[in-house]
Amino acid sequence: MVNIDIKKDYLPRKKSDGKLKLRWTLFSAKRLVLLVDYEGFKNQYILEKRYKRNAVKINLIGDFVGIKNQAFALVVFRDFKNKKATLDVKIRDPKHRLEVRFK
Numbered sequence: 001m002v003n004i005d006i007k008k009d010y011l012p013r014k015k016s017d018g019k020l021k022l023r024w025t026l027f028s029a030k031r032l033v034l035l036v037d038y039e040g041f042k043n044q045y046i047l048e049k050r051y052k053r054n055a056v057k058i059n060l061i062g063d064f065v066g067i068k069n070q071a072f073a074l075v076v077f078r079d080f081k082n083k084k085a086t087l088d089v090k091i092r093d094p095k096h097r098l099e100v101r102f103k
Contacts (some may be wrong), residue, residue, distance in 0.1 A: 004102055036058060
């Protein structure tokens with residue numbers, strides 16, 4: 001399980017603001033089931049190691065103007081060995097509005 005705290009440039013409105021949690025539940029037939037919980041909104045994704053099926057984009061701030069100013073997290077599935085999944089988490093924040101802490 002991966003926990004990421006994201007502090008935004010405005011005050012939080014609820015307790016779960018800025019909380020990103022990632023965990024996988026199942027690896028079968030070269031597919032990984034990834035559960036994502038961002039600020040209380042839960043989603044499930046099925047990732048493979050093939051191109052365009054190995055990544056999930058999670059929008060972090062919804063008040064952007066234009067696609068170039070969008071802040072998002074990109075979760076990329078790399079490998080699965082010895083019952084451990086390898087994920088890369090990349091944060092894009094062109095306006096420097098976020099403070100990110102990985103736990």
